[in-house]
Amino acid sequence: MKTVLCLIISALAMLISLTPAAAQCQGRVISEHVLGAPVCVPMAPSRIVVLDPFYNLGMGLELGLQIVGAPLMTAQDADLRMAAEKASVTDIGDARQPNLERIVALKPDLIIGDATLHAQVRGMFEKITPTVLIDVRNWKDHLQVLADMTGRKEIASELLEGYETRVAAIRARVPHFPVSVLRITPTGFHVYVSGPAAYAPYAVLREAGVQRTAYETVTDDTAFKRPGWEEIGLLDGKTLLYVVVSGYDQAPDDALEAATIKNPFWQMLPAVQAGRAYRVDRGTWMGFHGVASAHRVLDDVERYIVNAP
Amino acid sequence: MTGRHADPLRALGLAILLCVCILVAALAIGAGTSRLSLVTVCEAIFAFDGSRDHLVVTMLRLPRVLAGAMAGAALAVAGAGMQAPTGNPPAPPGLPGINARGALPPGAAPALPMTGSMSDGNGLTWYAFGGAATAGFAVHALGSLGPGGPTSLKLVLAGAVVGTFLTSLTAAILIFDQATLDAVRLWTVGSLSGRTMGQVMAVAPYIATGLAAALVLRRQFTTLSLGSDISGALGQRPLLWRTISVVIVVLLAGSAVALAGPVGFVGLVIPHIARLTVGADYRWIVPYSAIGGALLLVTADVIGRGLFANQDFPVGVTMALIGAPFFLWLARYRLRST
Amino acid sequence: MTSLHVVLAAALLSGPALLLASLALGDQTVSRADLRSLFNGSATEQIRMIVLDLRLPRALMALAAGVALGIAGAIAQAVMRNPLAEPGILGINAGAALAGGLVIVGLKGAGAALLPVAGFAGATLMAAAVFALSWRNGTSSLRIVLIGIALGSLAGAGSSFLIAFADVADVQRLMIWLSGSVYAASWETLRRLAAWLVLPVVLACLAVRQLDLMRFGDDIAASLGQRVNLGRAFLILLCTTISGATVAACGLIGFIGLIAPHVARNMVGEGHVRLIPGSALVGGLLLMAADLVGRTAIAPAQLPAGIVTALIGAPFLGYLLWRRRHVGQ
Secondary structure: OHHHHHHHHHHHHHHHHOOOOOOOOOOEEEOOOEOOOOEEEOOOOOOEEEOOOOHHHHHHHHOOOOEEEEOHHHOOOHHHHHHHHHOOOEEOEOOOOEOHHHHHHOOOOEEEEEHHHHHHHHHHHHHHOOEEEEOOOOHHHHHHHHHHHHOOHHHHHHHHHHHHHHHHHHHHHOOOOEEEEEEEEOOEEEEEOEOOOOOHHHHHHHHOOOEEOHHHEOOOOOOEEOOOOOHHHHOOOOEEEEEEOOOOOOOOHHHHHHHHHHOHHHHOOHHHHOOOEEEOOHHHHHOOOOHHHHHHHHHHHHHHHHOOO | OOOHHHHHHHHHHHHHHHHHHHHHHHHHHHOOOOOOOHHHHHHHHHOOOOOHHHHHHHHHHHHHHHHHHHHHHHHHHHHHHHHOOOOOOOOOOOOHHHHHHHHHHHHHHHHOOOOHHHHHOHHHHHHHHHHHHHHHHHHHHHHHOOOOOOOHHHHHHHHHHHHHHHHHHHHHHHHOOHHHHHHHOOHHHOOOOOOOHHHHHHHHHHHHHHHHHHHHOHHHHHHHOOOHHHHHHOOOOHHHHHHHHHHHHHHHHHHHHHHHOOOOOHHHHHHHHHHHHHOOOHHHHHHHHHHHHHHHHHHHHHHHHHHOOOOOOOHHHHHHHHHHHHHHHHHHHOOOOO | OHHHHHHHHHHHHHHHHHHHHHHHOOOOOOOHHHHHHHHOOOOOHHHHHHHHHHHHHHHHHHHHHHHHHHHHHHHHHHHOOOOOOOHHHHOHHHHHHHHHHHHHHHHHHHHHHHHHHHHHHHHHHHHHHHHHHOOOOOOOHHHHHHHHHHHHHHHHHHHHHHHHHOOHHHHHHHHHHHHOOOOOOOHHHHHHHHHHHHHHHHHHHHOHHHHHHHOOOHHHHHHOOOOHHHHHHHHHHHHHHHHHHHHHHHOOOOOHHHHHHHHHHHHHOOOHHHHHHHHHHHHHHHHHHHHHHHHHOOOOOOOOHHHHHHHHHHHHHHHHHHHOOOOOO
């Protein structure tokens, strides 16, 4: 017994006395909008690993960054995944627990992640290479931080300028009646509201001058609401756009839509009665990943709101 | 209340309880985003005219309240039935084992090829029921190992073990699938939101059968609860009746989970209160539990809806908030030590 | 008992073997030549980082956590006098889960550093509440179990509420933490865990006599000179500290505390002098194996070790109990 005790104690004591290694850095200093600022990143990163398949991957590809690894396993948007694979991006697993060994093997010189998803394990990545966890809410700010960090300011400005011009043009033509947007899921409705913390596609909607109903507009940090069948009567916009998301797999979406529009409460919606209810693509409205996504949202605005009969 | 002379009193009490239950149910139907009067509710049920208010009653509120009542009755009677073979409380089916089981199949179902019918919730119901049944048997099997058969303590612990296993299985599937997680997580805490008449009707025959069986076999439960020695001496075959009671319990608990998700504590609180009020005779405990359970769950749901107007407060959480303190009180003051 | 010695030898040898396997196996291939190159200093930067900074601390963390959980499990089963008991019954896991959930959902990114503290605090507070509520002229094992389950359900309802209404991204981070993982093992966290564990483990080893006495029931133990309630309180405190430290480091890992004592009991018998180290050894090996499986089975994704232990654990437990079904308690 005593020997075993001694063994356990000495093992633990040895573990306690082990010392870890340290790391140095040089290059560009990022001091705003990132977790654990200031962070030093290389001046011209040429092997970048991104830790999420949304903003960082989508915008990274748009800015022409040299991305070598991304968590493609959990990428929701098939187009994005195809684009990534075409750009020879290696799959590093799941966005929340990316495979560290694969990242090491890719020999990155910069890792870019998201503050909310990866704050807990930042230390792990920093051991491999300088790591930046971007911490902004607005998608446009995210694009700019990403661009500043990697020396792509001009490309970002160009992209945003194109977007702003188009938005301004659409804003001038958008009719002034409320529009409702709704997401149908198997267990209820989700309404992404228009407010300071709005999810990107809905922020784009607001910038395009599209008005939402009183129920769908907030001034606080709510991102979405869950109305029941009784409450969807409050979504009384003249036009209704709806996204159908039944699960990871897209196949049952149609059946879910059919079951929903049969319901008398759905048929009592003013937009449905006027024949102005349109289904929109879930990839665009639920998998926002960059300026291209913003343009797809604007396409929908033009098609269903501005140019609709 | 003891003795034969108290029987008319108990019958009266039962009738009063039934009336209260119906009244509360009607009020619950009237409560919600738009408050509807009792008159409107009655008109909607008996003189339906297709108006919006009537649709709200028949399509949304009535199924929800019915589901609550049925699930509550089923859980309470299942709880009473579970206490019989184990001699004495507390051994509620509302605890981990059987309930956590209900949570796995909906998580697994989307991972398997989904058919169109799944999206309206009916398929989900049957997966839940199948899962609950399997879990129930697993818990009972695990808890019966070792000498002494299924004591309440062993069943409770076995329930915890099976529950943890199944929760982990659920987590394993949900962790990688954000969309499914989003769809399923409200259900996993026990909720009556969005229940349709179709779902209610699908499960009703099973709950009805279970309740009827429990009512018919009330005397056997009483004998069973006296312990295997005495019941054996009275000519009852313990293994047979224990199996029958397990089947009835699983049928009722599984149906309740299929309808409302994993709602806990009903099966503990109600039979206990029933026992305290009418004594240990299962002829009365079963009917009192059934109505008491229906009343409790409907009330808990209305409280939740009242407190959180725009969000759907899951009834499972309300029941835990009511039931856990009761369970605590029981464990602290009413337990006979082993 | 030569068969006992054989079994023990096998167990002790599998330790280093498993460690070596953990270092060699994984998403990136590390050959024997690579491992040898580590020793003579000629390894590449990548190999050194993968083996020494990622795999080695992770394997050692799994070992340390497994040892801790094995010991905590043996204590829990002795205190509650039931082979189906484990530290989670004391509501430890539920309390840690709720506290962790509140931090993750409430504090978003900033909460990351607080998570271990919250987990530990939640676990301790819950265990204290369970103990306090079950004190009524002393405690009884049954009361502790039932109150633990009641409070655990309450905490579970709270967590469920968070899961149902919080942001989906937050919920997923919470679920990852809840499933228990050694993904983020580093030398720093390892040192911290080891520091926390030294004292409680030593005390547990010294308390073997108390543990043995608890098995006989309150009356006999008292007549043999044990201060029953004090002893129980102390042992629960020990169990909580050990489990709490593990939760703080790795999240919730279940079933090790349940299975390890059983396996150890089959190998070395009931006496706690042998059972505590035996449980520790078995627990450590089990968790190391579970983590190895978790990170290689579905690469590049990782299955948290806590889930692997649960998936293997319950059927394994069923099998163990089935084999012992005729043995008296």
